[in-house]
Amino acid sequence: MADEFILDTDDLERRMNGALGALRTEFSSLRTGRASASMLEPVMVDAYGSMTPINQVGTVNVPEPRMVTINVWDKGLVGKVEKAIRESGLGINPQLNGTIIMLPIPELNEERRRDLTKVAGQYAEHARVSIRNLRRDGMDQIKKAKADGMSEDDQKFWETEMQDLTDKFIALIDEQLETKQAEIMQV
Known part of the structure; x- marks a missing residue:
C-alpha cells in the first residue's frame, strides 16, 4: 500500500x-486612476424595493480612459443611482446629463x-x-x-x-x- x-x-x-x-x-x-467598469461592481442601488447591482439598472461604459458613464434605463432611478455612487466611498463625484451619469476619474x-x-x-x-x-x-x-x-x-x-x-x-x-x-x- x-x-x-x-x-x-x-x-x-x-x-x-x-x-x-x-x-x-x-x-x-484597486483603482489605478484609470476608468474601469469593474470599479462599480460593489455599488448597490435601492431600486424597486431591493438592493440591486448598478449594472442591472443601467449600461456601464468606459468611453475614455478617465471617464465611466452609466446610461440608466429608468428615468426615475437616476437620482438613486447618483446617491448610491456618492455614498459608495469611491471618491467620485457623479455628473448628470439626462439619464446618463458621467463619472470623471480624478488623477491619483x-x-x-x-x-x-x-x-x-x-x-x-x-x-x-x-x-x-x-x-x-x-x-x-x-x-x-x-x-x-x-x-x-x-x-x-x-x-x-x-x-x-x-x-x-x-x-x-x-x-x-x-x-x-x-x-x-x-x-
Whole structure:
C-alpha cells in the first residue's frame, strides 16, 4: 500500500490557482486612476424595493480612459443611482446629463499611489500565506504516508515536487504584484 502513495498535485495546483484568482480579483478592485467598469461592481442601488447591482439598472461604459458613464434605463432611478455612487466611498463625484451619469476619474496623487501599492502588497502576502498553507497540507499528507511505510526516496521526491509547485506559484504572485505596483505608480 505504501508503494501506491501519489500526492494529488492536480488538486493542490487547482487550489493554488484559486488563491491566484482571488488575488487577481482583489487587484482589479484597486483603482489605478484609470476608468474601469469593474470599479462599480460593489455599488448597490435601492431600486424597486431591493438592493440591486448598478449594472442591472443601467449600461456601464468606459468611453475614455478617465471617464465611466452609466446610461440608466429608468428615468426615475437616476437620482438613486447618483446617491448610491456618492455614498459608495469611491471618491467620485457623479455628473448628470439626462439619464446618463458621467463619472470623471480624478488623477491619483503620489501619496495615494504609495498607499495603494502597500495595499497591493498586503493582498499579495495574503495569497502567499494561502499558498504556504496548501504546501503544509501537502507536506502533512507526505508525512502521514511516510509513517505508513513510504520509503525515504519517495518522501524526498514528493517533498521536492511540493516545494517546486509552491515556488512556481509564489513567483507568479510576485510577478503579478510587480506588474500591479508598476501600473499604480504610472502617472
